[in-house]
Amino acid sequence: MNEDNKQHPQFNQQDSLEKDHIEKEHIENEQIEQKEKQNVQETIDQTVTSSGSSFTEETQDTPYQTQQEDKAESIQQKQHSNKKRSGNVKSALFGGIIGGAMAAVIIVVLLLFNLIPIQVKQDTPTSQQQDGQHAVTTIATDEEDNDISENGLTHASSAVVGVINLQQRSIWEASEEAGTGSGIIYKKENGKAYIVTNAHVVEDAQEVEVVLNNDERIQAKVLGSDSLSDLAVLQVDSKKINAVAKLGSSDQLNVGETVYAIGNPLGMEFANSLTKGIVSGLNRSISVDTTGDGQPDWITEVIQTDAAINPGNSGGALVNKNGNVIGINSMKIARSEVEGIGFAIPIDAAMPLMEQLETNGEVERPFIGIASAPLSQVPTQYRQQISLPDEVKGGMVIASVEPGSPAEQAGLKQYDVITKINGNDITSILELRKFLYTEASINDTLHIEIYRNGKQHTIDLKLTKKKAD
Numbered sequence: 001m002n003e004d005n006k007q008h009p010q011f012n013q014q015d016s017l018e019k020d021h022i023e024k025e026h027i028e029n030e031q032i033e034q035k036e037k038q039n040v041q042e043t044i045d046q047t048v049t050s051s052g053s054s055f056t057e058e059t060q061d062t063p064y065q066t067q068q069e070d071k072a073e074s075i076q077q078k079q080h081s082n083k084k085r086s087g088n089v090k091s092a093l094f095g096g097i098i099g100g101a102m103a104a105v106i107i108v109v110l111l112l113f114n115l116i117p118i119q120v121k122q123d124t125p126t127s128q129q130q131d132g133q134h135a136v137t138t139i140a141t142d143e144e145d146n147d148i149s150e151n152g153l154t155h156a157s158s159a160v161v162g163v164i165n166l167q168q169r170s171i172w173e174a175s176e177e178a179g180t181g182s183g184i185i186y187k188k189e190n191g192k193a194y195i196v197t198n199a200h201v202v203e204d205a206q207e208v209e210v211v212l213n214n215d216e217r218i219q220a221k222v223l224g225s226d227s228l229s230d231l232a233v234l235q236v237d238s239k240k241i242n243a244v245a246k247l248g249s250s251d252q253l254n255v256g257e258t259v260y261a262i263g264n265p266l267g268m269e270f271a272n273s274l275t276k277g278i279v280s281g282l283n284r285s286i287s288v289d290t291t292g293d294g295q296p297d298w299i300t301e302v303i304q305t306d307a308a309i310n311p312g313n314s315g316g317a318l319v320n321k322n323g324n325v326i327g328i329n330s331m332k333i334a335r336s337e338v339e340g341i342g343f344a345i346p347i348d349a350a351m352p353l354m355e356q357l358e359t360n361g362e363v364e365r366p367f368i369g370i371a372s373a374p375l376s377q378v379p380t381q382y383r384q385q386i387s388l389p390d391e392v393k394g395g396m397v398i399a400s401v402e403p404g405s406p407a408e409q410a411g412l413k414q415y416d417v418i419t420k421i422n423g424n425d426i427t428s429i430l431e432l433r434k435f436l437y438t439e440a441s442i443n444d445t446l447h448i449e450i451y452r453n454g455k456q457h458t459i460d461l462k463l464t465k466k467k468a469d
Contacts, residue, residue: 152246152323153260157272159185159245160262160317162211163197163220163234167204175207182263182316183210183234184245184325186354193238196354197315198330199225202232210236211268224357227290228298228437230330231350233357245317248324250303250346255279261307261329261342263316270312277307277340286331286343287430295377297429302343303327309342318344366440367466369405370412372396374428385415387454394427395419395451410461413452420449436463
């Protein structure tokens with residue numbers, strides 16, 4: 001018994017009654033709390049299943065809260081004991097927990113159904129960004145493409161024409177199309193227009209037609225053709241020619257520079273197609289067969305590009321970003337395992353030859369006047385006519401000498417073996433032509449080392465102009 005009971009014994013009986021009343025009240029509270037829990041669960045279930053439900057304010061009193069307050073007031077009037085205050089605290093705490101749980105459920109439901117807007121705070125520039133260090137987008141741009149002259153490319157395209165090779169296969173039939181290529185209008189004067197194309201485009205043609213951008217066809221005359229350089233010049237009436245290509249400089253090119261190939265791939269169906277690429281290489285030395293015997297007999301210096309060059313593009317233009325012609329499309333490596341290796345004749349190398357073809361109908365080159373073959377390719381029935389020391393492993397064997405030629409005048413004979421010219425080893429037709437056409441000139445005197453009947457001789461030979469093939 002506590003100190004209060006010792007000081008006031010007259011209240012002992014009353015305390016016993018109040019204890020019974022409190023225990024009864026505690027049982028009633030537990031029943032009410034159990035019922036309230038069921039009500040809360042039903043409220044939660046109704047809230048979740050109904051998206052359009054409205055909720056009462058948290059400040060409204062529930063029946064349970066009102067009843068609790070009334071009973072607490074009655075007990076406080078009867079006693080001021082610590083036990084009662086403890087019971088009231090427990091009841092209030094439980095009620096707070098229930099109320100908080102209900103509020104949390106309501107907020108979750110409102111968020112789920114987007115009834116409460118969620119604001120996302122936007123990033124603000126940092127002091128460094130405000131001072132000049134700004135964030136930028138990472139969209140990739142081709143700055144070089146911004147410098148491309150669309151007007152220049154359009155003009156260049158209008159100066160590229162189709163070239164039709166017409167051949168008569170029978171005297172009873174009219175000429176028919178044997179091949180199609182491209183050409184570049186590079187000059188217009190005195191009522192005539194001049195077109196450069198590849199020699200192989202007009203090879204063996206009885207007639208040649210030029211197809212303009214409006215699909216009109218006009219007759220063309222072949223002024224000259226050169227198989228070694230693979231160049232040919234055509235002449236047409238200039239009345240219907242409206243555009244002339246602007247010629248650039250191939251000597252100013254750099255590897256990696258953007259270029260465009262313009263031509264008529266696969267015929268006139270895809271006329272004036274434009275493909276984009278880069279300069280993949282400069283001064284490429286490519287061995288070619290100009291005689292059709294399957295053996296390389298010439299080396300041509302070309303521009304390598306990965307711009308698409310297909311059959312029908314031959315003779316078309318390779319232009320820079322300004323639309324200036326820097327090359328004449330000529331050939332490509334056509335193998336299944338190779339892609340994107342095309343070649344163009346540099347315009348700076350082509351121009352002097354174009355001028356000769358235009359004015360003379362041919363390219364003037366030094367002339368010896370022999371037919372020859374590498375030592376390794378001499379037929380077995382003729383090898384017994386050749387006598388060489390064991391140390392001589394290669395050379396060019398003379399098969400025939402042209403009458404009246406510099407070779408005949410110098411005293412060269414059949415079965416002579418040429419091993420050196422001006423101290424340079426000569427073991428193939430490729431090396432022979434390369435020396436004659438790149439290092440020698442008309443009227444030069446050559447010192448030729450030969451073997452005849454097993455003995456070495458040196459012969460001086462004066463070069464003359466080579467006639468057209």
